[in-house]
Amino acid sequence: MFAVVDCNNFYASCERVFNPALNGRPVVVLSNNDGCIIARSEEAKALGIKMGVPAFQIADFLVQNNVAVYSSNYALYGDLSRRVMNVLERFTPELEIYSIDEAFLNLAGLPVQLEEYARKIRATVLKNTGIPVSVGIGPTKVLAKTANHYAKKAPENHGIYVLDGPAKIDEALKLFAIDEVWGIGRQYSKLLKSIGVETAWDFIRLPDGWVRKRMTVVGLRVKKELEGISCMEMELIPAAKKVICTSRSFGEPQTELEPLREAVATFAARCAEKLRCQHSCAGMLMVFIHTNGFKANEPQYERNFVCKLPVPTNSTMELIRYALFALEAIYRKGYRYKKAGVLVLDIAPEDRVQGALFDRVDRAKHAAVTKTLDAINSKYGRDTLKIATQGSGKKWKMRQEKLSPSYTTKWNEIITVRV
DNA sequence: TCTGGGGTCCTAGGACCC
DNA sequence: TCTGGGGTCCTAGGACCC
Numbered sequence: 001m002f003a004v005v006d007c008n009n010f011y012a013s014c015e016r017v018f019n020p021a022l023n024g025r026p027v028v029v030l031s032n033n034d035g036c037i038i039a040r041s042e043e044a045k046a047l048g049i050k051m052g053v054p055a056f057q058i059a060d061f062l063v064q065n066n067v068a069v070y071s072s073n074y075a076l077y078g079d080l081s082r083r084v085m086n087v088l089e090r091f092t093p094e095l096e097i098y099s100i101d102e103a104f105l106n107l108a109g110l111p112v113q114l115e116e117y118a119r120k121i122r123a124t125v126l127k128n129t130g131i132p133v134s135v136g137i138g139p140t141k142v143l144a145k146t147a148n149h150y151a152k153k154a155p156e157n158h159g160i161y162v163l164d165g166p167a168k169i170d171e172a173l174k175l176f177a178i179d180e181v182w183g184i185g186r187q188y189s190k191l192l193k194s195i196g197v198e199t200a201w202d203f204i205r206l207p208d209g210w211v212r213k214r215m216t217v218v219g220l221r222v223k224k225e226l227e228g229i230s231c232m233e234m235e236l237i238p239a240a241k242k243v244i245c246t247s248r249s250f251g252e253p254q255t256e257l258e259p260l261r262e263a264v265a266t267f268a269a270r271c272a273e274k275l276r277c278q279h280s281c282a283g284m285l286m287v288f289i290h291t292n293g294f295k296a297n298e299p300q301y302e303r304n305f306v307c308k309l310p311v312p313t314n315s316t317m318e319l320i321r322y323a324l325f326a327l328e329a330i331y332r333k334g335y336r337y338k339k340a341g342v343l344v345l346d347i348a349p350e351d352r353v354q355g356a357l358f359d360r361v362d363r364a365k366h367a368a369v370t371k372t373l374d375a376i377n378s379k380y381g382r383d384t385l386k387i388a389t390q391g392s393g394k395k396w397k398m399r400q401e402k403l404s405p406s407y408t409t410k411w412n413e414i415i416t417v418r419v
Numbered sequence: 420t421c422t423g424g425g426g427t428c429c430t431a432g433g434a435c436c437c
Numbered sequence: 438t439c440t441g442g443g444g445t446c447c448t449a450g451g452a453c454c455c
Contacts, residue, residue: 030423031422031423031424032423032424033421033422033423034421035421035422035423036422036423038423038424052422052423053422054421054422055421055422056420056421056422057421057422059421072423072424098454098455099454099455100455101455102455182453182454183453183454184453185452185453185454186452186453187451187452187453188452188453215452216428216429216430216452217428217429218428218429218452218453219452239427241425241426241427242426242427243425243426243427244425244426245424245425245426246424246425247423247424247425248423248424249422249423249424252420292422293422294421294422339423341424398423399421424455425454425455426453426454426455427452427453427454428451428452428453428454429450429451429452429453430449430450430451430452431448431449431450432447432448432449433446433447433448434445434446434447434448435444435445435446435447436443436444436445436446437442437443437444
């Protein structure tokens with residue numbers, strides 16, 4: 001059996017942990033640059049606030065309904081996520097951290113009563129972290145996700161649901177809308193509904209051949225999992241990323257090269273950090289910039305530039321150099337740039353790098369410098385030490401007007417208690 | 420004024436090899 | 438009548454996830 005533990009309205013719940021005045025009040029969290037609604041408390045959902053809506057479109061509505069609005073605070077969410085995962089680790093020998101707010105637990109062979117165990121997991125996470133979670137249990141990952149849905153949506157289940165036994169599974173699948181199935185997105189829902197498939201139960205009645213042909217092996221796997229045949233394994237060790245991207249929208253549109261250079265250098269530096277964190281090097285780098293596509297009356301421009309690196313690297317200095325070269329190759333005057341980004345790809349383990357005969361970079365020196373850089377920044381906080389080209393970010397930094405304190409990761413933002 | 424960010428996997432088709 | 442067979446690698450596009 002698999003359990004999937006999913007934090008309820010995770011970002012909104014994080015905001016509540018150290019600010020209990022938010023309990024009972026509608027809370028929403030905005031995407032980067034304070035753009036769209038990306039998390040909603042139950043009260044906010046009840047008000048009809050939809051996922052992904054641009055915040056400015058419903059600004060008045062938010063005020064009228066006394067909705068608490070927050071900028072994304074990933075320092076806080078990341079830390080609380082780590083705490084939740086630490087608790088979950090105690091409940092299984094096999095934990096797969098699937099996303100910032102979700103994990104699979106392999107319960108195979110544990111001598112426990114499943115419902116009781118689920119209740120215990122839920123209670124422990126809530127007590128130790130302040131985060132409410134839902135626990136779904138089933139014989140396959142897809143069925144566990146289905147169970148999680150029932151745990152979350154039906155109040156009488158109190159946040160837990162165990163899907164076991166053919167009769168119970170059958171009954172659940174008959175009531176389960178096809179577009180709620182994990183792995184069935186918008187396009188496949190549309191396709192399936194067009195041939196009269198409305199529920200998960202309808203779906204598993206289709207011939208395998210049809211599913212394989214129209215939905216590839218991925219769709220067929222989902223079908224098998226719904227039928228109770230497990231074909232998605234636990235992934236215990238997070239695989240190294242094959243592509244790493246750092247990109248941001250700017251708080252204000254940028255017209256000049258200099259702030260773009262700062263931004264792109266900063267994104268390249270962040271990519272380098274992410275590479276070093278997973279002990280990889282990248283063999284290619286791409287920079288992209290574009291204007292605001294929503295502004296139909298403004299001149300539009302969108303370009304990217306790919307550099308093949310002579311020797312795969314994770315050096316901040318080297319990646320910045322190539323990133324700036326790429327930026328300068330595509331930058332044109334006369335546009336209002338809204339967003340830029342750096343991607344690194346062609347990623348390989350750092351101990352398998354193919355050198356070059358005429359390499360003029362002193363790689364040992366770069367490695368020593370970045371090691372020191374990482375050590376200092378890990379101890380004193382991100383960007384305590386950085387490359388001068390990265391600048392201050394004053395001009396282009398994203399909007400974060402409603403940022404809560406990073407209660408658990410910054411000394412000067414630690415919670416204050418009034419007597 | 421204002422519209423997020425970061426990933427994965429699969430397939431088809433083209434180019435190329437012997 | 439009849440136009441081989443068997444591969445690899447790469448890329449773009451499309452689907453999905455959180």
